[in-house]
Amino acid sequence: MTYCVGMILDRGLVFMTDTRTNAGVDNISIFRKLFTWEQPGERFLVMATAGNLATTQAVVSMLDERNRTPAERNPSILEAPSMFQVARIAGRTLREVVRDSAGGSEAADPTFSATLMLGGQIAGMPPRLFMIYPEGNFVEASADTPFFQLGETKYGRPIILRTFDPAMSFEDAAKLLLVSFDSTIKANLSVGLPLDLQIYETDALKAGRALRIDQSDGYYQTISTGWGAALRQAFQSLPDFSFPAD
Amino acid sequence: MTYCVGMILDRGLVFMTDTRTNAGVDNISIFRKLFTWEQPGERFLVMATAGNLATTQAVVSMLDERNRTPAERNPSILEAPSMFQVARIAGRTLREVVRDSAGGSEAADPTFSATLMLGGQIAGMPPRLFMIYPEGNFVEASADTPFFQLGETKYGRPIILRTFDPAMSFEDAAKLLLVSFDSTIKANLSVGLPLDLQIYETDALKAGRALRIDQSDGYYQTISTGWGAALRQAFQSLPDFSFPAD
Numbered sequence: 001m002t003y004c005v006g007m008i009l010d011r012g013l014v015f016m017t018d019t020r021t022n023a024g025v026d027n028i029s030i031f032r033k034l035f036t037w038e039q040p041g042e043r044f045l046v047m048a049t050a051g052n053l054a055t056t057q058a059v060v061s062m063l064d065e066r067n068r069t070p071a072e073r074n075p076s077i078l079e080a081p082s083m084f085q086v087a088r089i090a091g092r093t094l095r096e097v098v099r100d101s102a103g104g105s106e107a108a109d110p111t112f113s114a115t116l117m118l119g120g121q122i123a124g125m126p127p128r129l130f131m132i133y134p135e136g137n138f139v140e141a142s143a144d145t146p147f148f149q150l151g152e153t154k155y156g157r158p159i160i161l162r163t164f165d166p167a168m169s170f171e172d173a174a175k176l177l178l179v180s181f182d183s184t185i186k187a188n189l190s191v192g193l194p195l196d197l198q199i200y201e202t203d204a205l206k207a208g209r210a211l212r213i214d215q216s217d218g219y220y221q222t223i224s225t226g227w228g229a230a231l232r233q234a235f236q237s238l239p240d241f242s243f244p245a246d
Numbered sequence: 247m248t249y250c251v252g253m254i255l256d257r258g259l260v261f262m263t264d265t266r267t268n269a270g271v272d273n274i275s276i277f278r279k280l281f282t283w284e285q286p287g288e289r290f291l292v293m294a295t296a297g298n299l300a301t302t303q304a305v306v307s308m309l310d311e312r313n314r315t316p317a318e319r320n321p322s323i324l325e326a327p328s329m330f331q332v333a334r335i336a337g338r339t340l341r342e343v344v345r346d347s348a349g350g351s352e353a354a355d356p357t358f359s360a361t362l363m364l365g366g367q368i369a370g371m372p373p374r375l376f377m378i379y380p381e382g383n384f385v386e387a388s389a390d391t392p393f394f395q396l397g398e399t400k401y402g403r404p405i406i407l408r409t410f411d412p413a414m415s416f417e418d419a420a421k422l423l424l425v426s427f428d429s430t431i432k433a434n435l436s437v438g439l440p441l442d443l444q445i446y447e448t449d450a451l452k453a454g455r456a457l458r459i460d461q462s463d464g465y466y467q468t469i470s471t472g473w474g475a476a477l478r479q480a481f482q483s484l485p486d487f488s489f490p491a492d
Contacts, residue, residue, distance in 0.1 A: 154400030158429040162474045163481050175487040183404040209489050222485055228408045230480035235409050237479070238472050241421040241465060243455045 001190030002033060002151035004048040005177055006117040008129045008141050010166050012208065013119040013200040016177040017048045018151075018185070020192030034196040035060050039078055040206040043122040045086060046198050050150040051114025051134070058097045059114070063090065083120055083128040087138050090118055095136030117148050119200065127202050155187045156180030170199050170209070178213070178223045186224075193220075247436030248279060248397035250294040251423055252363040254375045254387050256412050258454065259365040259446040262423040263294045264397075264431070266438030280442040281306050285324055286452040289368040291332060292444050296396035297360025297380070304343045305360070309336065329366055329374040333384050336364055341382030363394050365446065373448050401433045402426030416445050416455070424459070424469045432470075439466075 004017040017033040031053060037045040047063075049056035063077050080086045094116060102109035113134040121127040129141040131148045141148060146166055149157065159180050168176070174197055184191045193215050199208035213220050250263040263279040277299060283291040293309075295302035309323050326332045340362060348355035359380040367373040375387040377394045387394060392412055395403065405426050414422070420443055430437045439461050445454035459466050 154433070155404055157433050158401055158404075159477060159481070161433060162477045171487045171489070174489075175484065176481065178487065179481065179484070187400070187403050187407060211489065219485075219487060226484050227480070230483050231405060231408045231477075233483070234473070234476035234480040235405070235422065235425065237476050238421065238425070239465070239468055241417045241424065243417070243420075243457065 001188065002050040003153065003156065003181060003184050003191040004033060004050055004117055004150040005147060005156075005160070005180065006046075006048055006119055006129055006141075007147040007164070007173060007177075008119070008127065008166070009146075009168060009170070009173060011170060012202040012204070013046065013121075013127055013129060013198075014170060014173040014177065015046050015048050015117070015119065015196075015198045015200075016174075016181060017196050018181065018191045019194055019196065020190060021053050022190055025189060028192070030192075030194070031057075032196060034198055036198060036207055036210075037063075037078060038206055041123070042205060043078065043120060044200055044205055044207060045077060045118065045120035046200060047090070047119075048117040048150060049114060050116075052101075052112050055094070055097050055101060055112050055114040056116070059090070059094050059116070062093050062097070081122075082125060083118075083122060083130070086120065086122075087118055087128075087130040087132060087140075090116055091132045091136035091138050094132060094134060098134050115150055117150055121200070121202065121205065123205055127200065152184055152188050152191050156184040159183065170201075174199075174211075175223070178220060179227050182220070182224045182227060195220075247434065248296040249399065249402065249427060249430050249437040250279060250296055250363055250396040251393060251402075251406070251426065252292075252294055252365055252375055252387075253393040253410070253419060253423075254365070254373065254412070255392075255414060255416070255419060256448075257416060258448040258450070259292065259367075259373055259375060259444075260416060260419045260423065261292050261294050261363070261365065261442075261444045261446075262420075262427060263442050264427065264437045265440050265442065266436060267299050268436055271435060274438070276438075276440070277303075278442060280444055282444060282453055282456075283309075283324060284452055287369070288451060289324065289366060290446055290451055290453060291323060291364065291366035292446060293336070293365075294363040294396060295360060296362075298347075298358050301340070301343050301347060301358050301360040302362075305336070305340050305362070308339050308343070327368075328371060329364075329368060329376070332366065332368075333364055333374075333376040333378060333386075336362055337378045337382035337384050340378060340380060344380050361396055363396055367446070367448065367451065369451055373446065398430055398434050398437050402430040405429065416447075420445075420457075421469070424466060425473050428466070428470045428473060441466075 101112035347358035362378040
């Protein structure tokens with residue numbers, strides 16, 4: 001499994017992904033699931049991946065190759081005129097890879113399936129955030145739904161639903177994501193450290209702060225142990241239950 | 247879907263279930279999923295059900311009929327000599343119903359599948375708590391795993407993992423379950439009010455307090471609105487994140 005979150009804030013984009021991949025619980029590895037592309041001053045793109053690792057690595061390699069080989073540059077995610085077009089290229093590439101792995105079958109075979117989260121900005125246009133399905137189609141985040149989750153989404157969802165605020169700082173967003181990821185990691189073996197964090201500040205048109213957070217990270221440890229105590233205190237702060245009189 | 251939790255505390259057993267059943271999101275109903283049987287002074291049994299409603303209603307009816315019709319009293323969950331034997335009867339009944347619905351197929355057909363949580367106590371023996379699978383086999387709660395969840399378990403799990411304490415009072419357990427259920431209800435349409443709560447006090451050998459909690463319940467409203475604020479405060483109480491110096 002996997003856990004990834006992408007958020008669109010007033011200030012820009014925040015992505016966090018875990019790095020655990022598993023084929024059964026006895027075959028666990030660490031692979032990066034967060035990728036970025038940029039043409040400084042013109043565009044910045046960030047992608048998080050979930051699903052079959054062979055599929056997602058192939059998609060990323062194909063998007064990369066198209067950027068690098070002049071003969072194959074069309075269509076390139078670094079040349080597409082809008083984020084919508086970038087999402088279409090990524091979606092078509094994903095669909096091609098899934099189909100190819102399934103021997104050309106039209107339907108998205110669950111074995112080879114994968115899902116992508118794509119964010120970014122192109123000069124002169126606002127930042128956008130998409131969730132791209134294995135069939136190649138996609139949906140876009142909006143003010144009503146300003147964040148997407150991929151993979152093992154449920155454990156970490158309540159804290160995001162209750163705390164997310166589009167006006168929050170990048171630091172608060174990182175803190176919120178660490179709490180959400182820590183709750184997930186504590187409950188589910190298929191999500192694991194280290195975590196990758198990528199910030200994108202609106203109109204920067206280049207990568208913002210990026211960080212890899214592992215078990216030895218002091219702040220992560222503070223959050224991980226502190227959140228349990230903070231939750232218990234929050235629980236105690238609520239009025240006590242009493243049974244109604246008979 | 248469904249959400250049910252059964253806990254074994256030092257003081258006894260606590261069960262909470264939601265009441266929403268759905269066949270698609272456009273076909274939602276309210277059905278009780280919490281059932282009790284007792285022979286005051288001799289035994290008390292409580293069962294929570296999840297899965298195909300036709301299956302779980304049939305299982306409960308068959309367990310009931312066997313209690314009521316003398317000719318069919320063997321095997322009866324009110325006469326079995328131990329909780330282990332009660333669990334076997336419930337498991338066999340469940341397996342029979344699932345198989346029968348599937349036209350006699352050996353494998354548990356997912357369409358007709360259901361899972362049960364069974365707790366209770368028989369005079370002279372300690373209270374026990376079991377999770378019974380559609381194949382009729384079961385596992386028992388222990389000091390290492392003192393609670394079971396059924397159905398839509400993930401949203402409400404982190405708060406239980408962080409707050410559960412076997413020494414807690416029934417009132418604190420009810421409060422904890424209301425927080426866990428409220429987080430689930432806020433995140434997932436397939437779990438809904440009202441909620442059923444059943445308490446069993448060790449060695450009482452009769453039903454403890456029982457309560458149905460609906461949207462108009464003042465305490466539930468306090469928890470539902472208060473928990474969001476308490477969570478945000480817990481979040482703010484943690485030290486702030488800052489990016490490491492470049």
